[in-house]
Amino acid sequence: MSDDHDDSPIAARVRELEAVLEEKGLLDSAELDRALEAFAHKATPANGFRIVARAWVDEEFKARLLDDANSALPAIGLSMGGGLQVQRLRVVENTEKVHNVIVCTLCSCYPIALLGPSPTWYKSPAYRSKVVSHPREVLKQFGFELPDDTEIQVWDANAETRYMVLPRRPEGTEGLSEEELASKVTRNGLIGTAAV
Amino acid sequence: MPRINDVGGMDGFGPVVEELDEPAFHADWEAHVFAMNRALIGRGVYNLDEFRDAVERTMSHESSYYENWFRAIQTLLEEKGHV
Structure with missing residues (x-):
């Protein structure tokens, strides 16, 4: 501060x-x-980095995370509690064909109790207005370009459901430990405005 | 009629500006507004829905995020006769 x-x-x-x-x-x-x-x-982006790294190395954890994230988190000592109300966390997985981006068009809904405050740009009218209509253009403003045939899915968060993106594991990371993998992940990757 | 906060699909807000290595809060007062709000909701002075409603009806796109929060908190406290 x-x-x-x-x-x-x-x-x-x-x-x-x-x-x-x-x-x-x-x-x-x-x-x-x-x-x-x-x-x-308690609430920091590092929690998200750990979740992603575990999902990359543990198929069972990943399956549970994508099915019901709230019930998967305790396995790595995390939870969605600690905020004013417990929200549902939905984790959406990037694949070769589909890239996910999260937003809250109405305000600033974000898994804050888990990841800490969202970045200011996430709360800005510029991002919230545009990412739903021109996601590709917005991602370019982050220096992030996707192949033309990749489908972009935009998820609009609300009071009850918060989203987090599960990025694709980068190539060439086969020999890395879970901790090293976690260090590859960024907050923008958890929102979808970066590849990882 | 949609409220001022309902911006999905609108044009005219300019490019998205990213701040590198942005801290959780930019100043102490922002953290205090955040914590004050949680404490007041926790004590039942107002509830989360009342707060959201207050932000939406008092916010301005000219103000920063936590300035809008502060305005909403003040408004609710005034309306409930606390200040």
Whole structure:
């Protein structure tokens, strides 16, 4: 976290509101700090990288992940809990023929309790408006071009169901450990705006 | 009529701009808005559906994501007579 903007008017207004709420007994600043720390520790893109790497090396895990992700996660010590409500996670697999991309056209739905906050561009009207109508053009803005005959499937997340992409395992990674495989995965790969 | 947040398929928002190595939050106040919202919902001051509705009816495309959240929180607290 950076303190760069803490002199900004909005930062002052947030602090002010927090103080008022604390005075009224509606908030506890210490509790807020603890919750933030716990969240930063628990919810990170690295969880997604681990899920992908395990799916690449373990067919049984992968089958379960694609069938019912929520029930597959405990096998690697993860869960969809910890947020305000437990959402269903649906993992969609990229294949030679089909590439998946996720979006939330209405707002910013994302598996946040598992992967941490989504990137700002994911929440931007530019991405949300365009990826459903011109996905290929949007992927190009990420420097990512797919063959013309690859079908692109766009998944629109909502309050109940969140999506994550399972990228294809890169070629030439046969000898790598699960940990090394996890290090190949990026957050954009989990959203579908990168190959991996 | 669709609300302002319902942008799927619309034109005119320009290119998607990616920030490399983006942190989870850009400033402390963003993290505090995020945590404040969770705490207020957790304590039942308002619920998640009320928050979503408040974001959708008070948001502006000119404001940043967490500025919109903050406006929604303030609106709900005012409407419920807490501030």
